[in-house]
Structures are given as structure tokens and as C-alpha cells.
Amino acid sequence: MSAARFAVTSDVLSLDALTKSVMTHHAGPVGAVTSFLGLVRAENLGRVVSYLDYEAYEPLAVKGFSRIADEISELWPGASIGVHHRVGRVDIGQASIAIVATSAHRADAFAACRYAIERVKQIAPIWKHEHFDGGDVWIEGATAEPDDEGARLEARKRACT
Amino acid sequence: MSAARFAVTSDVLSLDALTKSVMTHHAGPVGAVTSFLGLVRAENLGRVVSYLDYEAYEPLAVKGFSRIADEISELWPGASIGVHHRVGRVDIGQASIAIVATSAHRADAFAACRYAIERVKQIAPIWKHEHFDGGDVWIEGATAEPDDEGARLEARKRACT
Amino acid sequence: MHVTVRLFARLKDIAGAPELERDVPADATLADVWALLAHDFPAMAPYRGSVSGARNAEYSRMDAVIADGDEIAFLPPVSGG
């Protein structure tokens, strides 16, 4: 596992490694660390899922994570994040994404972590290919528009700020 | 480290061990895992902190964590949590508390994790003895009133639901 | 009746001990035990409005009647997390 704060990888994700890289980067005092792991579920919309296969436009995905971190620094000065996302086959129960947020106080650490996952889902060029009992389907979510102010506001709203 | 979901311990906290115990307990599908770590900061209210010494009324603290988990099950059916809290000396940068929340979807996992830390601060019979440059002081926060509806509402508000 | 009283944080420091033994009349409440302590340790008196009570490791109202052998605890405002 790379020690980079932002990565797209086919390795199993390690919250521990990601936390270390965020803590190393973080300059100010840290009193709160929050994390989010997205796990592959065995069921989706009534389909029995076998596994997911993630594809990414890697350089743009990594830049997207970095961009989200910049947005967070503006919204919550002193908060830092790291994001690792899997590509390739991810089995049921495994983590497809890990996010870690640090801040002096808990309110900002929670907000930053939640905002980060909302923004990843909005703008990261990553696609989920679902293999289920009986077939496979590309999941299509949001049209990626990094500069869309409405999407950013929606992410802030979900982050509760 | 105990594999219990709710524990007061003088051992270094392990998010990994806590996550395992919550996942083992969790009955339904898990698509989201959130966590919170509270770290001891080197500075508090302008004081240079040397370390914290935590004291707990252990059996009631563990029951309190379990009570908070029950409140969460009512608020967000399908969400589970685990809470481990240190007692004794906790050095700067170490975690005094670890909370893990699991749920099928991320909104509930974030809400459950945030609600849990707010409620721990409101009702867990645990006290922080701050040793700082020049002295020491017992930190006194909230009067513990587990049945106080106002406090519960405040915790829900902070959990953004 | 005989009760064990557990004290924490500042209350423990004021009493100079984490645990005290007290004899109390039948039908005594937690508030009565608290009054005994506040008498013995006047520095505890200011905590009257902010202290929480527990009986046998369960939170308890201060007007709850206690039984012989109970473990009573008085909890100053908490600061975990």
C-alpha cells in the first residue's frame, strides 16, 4: 500500500496505512480522526451481487481526491483528508473506498469525512461494474461536474454544515 | 484488547479490534463503516498538556455505552456501534476513545458514530484529569442525566438528523 | 443500614478516598447520603446542583430509597471522550 494520501490501487485497502499518511501530512493539532469505509454489499436493488469490478481514470481520480481535499481546507481550515480507492475486482465485504479525516475538533473531522465521500461520488472518474447473479451492469450515478456549485452545496448539506 | 463491543481499558486502543467486534455483532448487511478516534492534544485552553489521566466508574460506563447503542438501534434500525474508552494515563497523540459504527448505508453510519460520541460526552461516567505545565485539573463537563430528553435531542441535532 | 459510597474525580480528591462506608437510617435516600457527605466534607456542597447519583451501578434519582448493603456512587459532571 502506498503511503500517498490520495491513491487508486488494486491492493486491499488499509485504514491504518491511510491514517498514518494523513497524520504525517497534517500540520496542526489533531484531536479527532474520523474514517469512512465503503464495503461491497451482497445485494443491490434486489440483485444478488457476486463482486464489483471498479474502473478508474486514474490520474484524474487522484487529482479529484486532491481537489476535494483543497475544498475541505477552505471549508474547514485545519482539517485534512486522505482517500484510497480500489480498482479491479472487489469482493463482497471488502472495502472499495477508505477515507480518513483529521482535525483539531470532532465537528470538522466528521464534516470533512462526510463531505469527502459525497464529493467522491459526485466527481471522481470511477465506475462500478456490478457482477450479479444472472449478468453484469455498469452502475451510472452522477454526471461529473467538478465546478457545479449546486453539487457542492448538496455535499455540504449532507456534511451537516 | 478485549473483543467486547463496549469496554473501558488501560490498553492502547485498536480500531482494528473494535471494528472486528462490531462487524461480528452486526446482523444485517454492512455497506458503510465509520469511526471516530479522540486523540489527546498537546494544548487545551492555552495550557501545555503533559498527559491526561482518565478515571471511570467502569461497570456504569460499559452499561452507558450499551445504552447508547440501544438508543442508536431505535433511531437508526440496522446500525450498530462499538465503544472502547481508555482509563489511566493517556499520552499526547494517543486515542482516549474509539467508536465504530456500521450500517447498510453511509448516512446512518455517520449519524450513529457522531451521536455516539455526543452521548458518551453527556452520560458516560468518565473523568479527565488533565496534567499540564504547572499543575493538574479535573475537567468537568456535563451533568450526567441519561433520561434528559433535551440532551438526547441535542445529540441528534449534532448527528444531523 | 450500611452503605458503601463510591466517589470519583474531584469528589474523590475532596474526600481523600475513592470509597467510604456510612451508616444511614432506614428509608434513607441518595439525597440523605449526599447530605451526610456534604456535612463531613463541606467542599462537596457546591456540587449539589451538578452531581448525579447511582445505586448499584445504575443511574438513580436522588430521591430513590436505598437498601442495606447498596453501593451508592456520586458522579461529578462527566468529561469522557
Next chain:
Amino acid sequence: MHVTVRLFARLKDIAGAPELERDVPADATLADVWALLAHDFPAMAPYRGSVSGARNAEYSRMDAVIADGDEIAFLPPVSGG
């Protein structure tokens, strides 16, 4: 001018390849490249309203003018996380 076009997810499946090469006139925009693809692969046409463009691994407006040798990418609605 010559550009490399990268395609992902369903668009890649429709094209049958993750990467295509195309010759385009000077002053061509991303939208022009998209029009070429939609012509070659009619099944891509419905993505017109939901596709995002990128130029040299940066998000780009569809009306941006491209340069010789650019790597253009078309991104269907994303579903990471």
C-alpha cells in the same frame, strides 16, 4: 491533428476498446470529437447529455479547443465510492 481518445465503463464497451485514435481538423473542440464518436458508435449518442469531458487528464468543457497530440477522455456518469 491527431488525438487519443480514452473511453471508460459503458462507453468503452460500446467502442469495444479503451482507447481510440482520431484525426480531427484544427480548432476542433471536445464536442467535435464526441460527434465523431457518436457517428461511429450510435449507441453512444444517448450519453450526449450526461457525458463529461477531460483533456490531458483535467476536466474540460466540451467547447474547449484541443491541440495536436492531446489525450481526450469521455466519462459517463460516475459511480465511485
